[in-house]
Amino acid sequence: MVSNTKIIFAKIPTTFPVAGEHMIVEKSEIDLDAELPQGAILLKTLVLSVDPYMRGRMRDASIQSYSPAFPLNQAMSGHVVTQVLKSNNPKFAQGDLVYGLGSFAEYVLVPEAYTAYFEVRNEIKTSGLPISNYVGVLGMPGMTAYVGLIKFGKPVKGETLYVSAASGAVGQLVGQIGARLGLRVVGSAGSDEKVAYLKELGFDAAFNYKTTDYEEALSAHCPNGIDIYFENVGGKMLEAVINHANRFARIVCCGMISQYNTQNPEPIHNLIQVVAKSLEIRGFIVGDSPEMTEPFRKDVTEWLKAGEIKYREDIAEGIESTPEALIGVLRGKNFGKQVVHVADL
Amino acid sequence: MVSNTKIIFAKIPTTFPVAGEHMIVEKSEIDLDAELPQGAILLKTLVLSVDPYMRGRMRDASIQSYSPAFPLNQAMSGHVVTQVLKSNNPKFAQGDLVYGLGSFAEYVLVPEAYTAYFEVRNEIKTSGLPISNYVGVLGMPGMTAYVGLIKFGKPVKGETLYVSAASGAVGQLVGQIGARLGLRVVGSAGSDEKVAYLKELGFDAAFNYKTTDYEEALSAHCPNGIDIYFENVGGKMLEAVINHANRFARIVCCGMISQYNTQNPEPIHNLIQVVAKSLEIRGFIVGDSPEMTEPFRKDVTEWLKAGEIKYREDIAEGIESTPEALIGVLRGKNFGKQVVHVADL
Known part of the structure; x- marks a missing residue:
């Protein structure tokens, strides 16, 4: 068993959320050697993204909106880059780098039904660009x-x-x-x-x-x-x-x-x-504009590699910094794209 | 000389305009037999249109907007159907029915430079539709x-x-x-x-x-x-x-x-x-959508002639009723498109 820290949505805020009240850091454990269910994958989170729209997800689940409400007392989620530790799914191989909407936890077991939220992006290994770019300028x-x-x-x-x-x-x-x-x-x-x-x-x-x-x-x-x-x-x-x-x-x-x-x-x-x-x-x-995914990735990757555009990031260290990082974004404290570095490759 | 009643913009209103204060009915005279300047036309107004947007024109001329301010102490203007009484312009013939942006007066002498605001529409004579339709459903x-x-x-x-x-x-x-x-x-x-x-x-x-x-x-x-x-x-x-x-x-x-x-x-x-x-x-x-003028006129004329659409008008009688007619529109008193019948063909 290894330690697995998660960020839990604990209470619906009325104004600015407060760390430790509306979002809490929860320690748990996970058995990385356990057998994976059919179709499941086990991911190790490398970077996660905190973004302003997440405030809209911190609402009563009975209120409809374009982005689903965070379920209370469960891990929050957002865009992540992760590495596949183990796979029981033919679409994912051990060691793959995977981008998608993932739970805010150090390790995440993804059942088959939820693997559709993830996409293998092994070009991240060879692009020479920081992994964090893939939840920011390239995300x-x-x-x-x-x-x-x-x-x-x-x-x-x-x-x-x-x-x-x-x-x-x-x-x-x-x-x-x-x-x-x-x-x-x-x-x-x-x-x-x-x-x-x-x-x-x-x-x-x-x-x-x-x-x-x-x-x-x-x-x-x-x-x-x-x-x-x-x-x-x-x-x-x-x-x-x-x-x-x-x-x-x-x-x-x-x-x-x-x-x-x-x-x-x-x-x-x-x-x-x-x-x-x-x-x-x-x-x-x-x-709602999936037709622009490919041109976007191609253009922006090219511009970044050529040094024609810059992109500043504000990197918080460790998953436990996630609540404060998100609150910082909502208060405009970040300078550049706020990401949370969870683990190295 | 004949009598020529005009509607003058007399004062800028701050809230609802008041007849006799912000808009006044002015009697004047015009010599219908006078020689026309080169390129000019003399029009007899048949119907005029009062529309909500005119409230926006009753402003200080120093404020820019999409539609020019009404000049103070001059006749107001708007969409009209008129008849050409005399013409010294090859584009207009005596008896033509003409649609355009005209001064609110019984008779209007249009200098050559302003004839561009008018368009001959003799189909009005034969369409079988009321002339007033041409400043409303067809205007x-x-x-x-x-x-x-x-x-x-x-x-x-x-x-x-x-x-x-x-x-x-x-x-x-x-x-x-x-x-x-x-x-x-x-x-x-x-x-x-x-x-x-x-x-x-x-x-x-x-x-x-x-x-x-x-x-x-x-x-x-x-x-x-x-x-x-x-x-x-x-x-x-x-x-x-x-x-x-x-x-x-x-x-x-x-x-x-x-x-x-x-x-x-x-x-x-x-x-x-x-x-x-x-x-x-x-x-x-x-x-800003001139490309739609022809399809609009074709479709709506066809639907009206076929009785497939209806169009209710609220017709005020006589040019002197113009101020009250416009105020009525701004207060929602009209039932259907408000027009002012000025003279018969």
Whole structure:
């Protein structure tokens, strides 16, 4: 028997979750030598991803949403890269690297029915890229950036793109793709250090939304108005962007993090401008664009290998750091994509 | 010299405009026998259209918007059908019926530069349809319905369409096109009489939004949720619709009449659902879809001639009734498309 630490969803939060209350670290044991059921696989978690959308899963299971609620008193789950320790399934071999939606535990026994959530990606062994990249820039957040900007943003060279939460998991890639496409790219982030990083990435302008008036900053940095807004935060920022949007602007929404931990959402007062400016506001979930998986992986892998794009990660050490890492993301404490390093290959 | 009554924009309103204060009826004279300048035409107005969007034109001219502000102390303007009394322009002949954006006056001298706003439509003489139809179901409001539902609503047979302000200039056509396309069509209007009319038109369900709780009504009448919302009103109604929207619903916005006459717009609190439900909210102006003019005119003329669709108009008599007619539209007093009959052919 070996020790197997898990992250348990223990209580539904009403505002910000608290480590040790809503999420708890639970020690258990697992027998790695036990016989596997037919079709099952045994995985060792290498890295796991904590992302803002997980706050939406910390709800009462009776409330329907696009992503299922975390069951109470069970391990949380999310995107992981794992290694196959043992397999009783012909699709997986011992030693394979596997990407998918997995339980937040050091070791996970996956019954046959759930193996569909996993995909063998042995190119991770040879790409020369950090394993953590595969839950970030090459995983769900990276694909969210790629799909959101290209498919829903409908960018046209010379247009102005504004990205909020721009140094985060999604935003930093959005901005760099925008720059490649010849857009004027403007970003905002929550510290001067993050703002400096955005400029390093090639953003044309960036500002600290905590110390700057939104309206003034958008006037200064988007002198020709905003054509595409990559929406990550919601609330007052969205309202300000609508005021600065050009006719036919596209507002692409993959998250509204400012609204996740409040029981009193900030209202939007200026939606009338949707009519006056022929705006398009489009929410999307990356899973609904499977046709873009291959082009996304090919392009972004190529850009990373060639050093044409950068991607900063904020790596928490050890699975027991997961609750604090997720809370940090919800509070904007992370600098770059937040991942948790669980074990080495 | 003959008398020529005009409707003058006299003052910028802050809430609802008042007849005699913000819009005044002005008597003047015109010499119908005077020589026309090169390229000019002299028009006699037959019908004119008053529409909700005109409230947006009653603003300070320094505020930019899609539709130019009405200049103060000049005649208001809008869609009209007129007859050419005299022409010094080869594109127009005496007796032609002409559709376009014209000044609200009984007689209008159009200098050459402004003749581009007018189009000869002599088919009006022979179609057998009322002239007033050409500023309504066959004019800008009708095309708004057609373009909004077909191009932006992206209807799929079996889906549920909800239309607010459904007995109005745009809504009654939206609902009937929706029914032709095999949608479940639900409408709301502001009186029981209007609701009864919607059922006559073939709406599957309709309710009086002044006497019914929006949420309850939408639950009752849209048991499978809302796939397309044709937005005419904004505010609390929009918020309720977002609560009842299905994943991938399209919210097509051509107006938000509830918000035109207030200085304190009703905020929307639940935009986070744009992400959760992958909603698409799209504002549009019909003038941006010129490619749909011909199919629209062909289809709707055919449906009207065949008696397959109905279109109710509320006809005010005499140009001097224009201010009250427009105010009535803004207050929802009209029953059907509001037009003003100015003169007979």
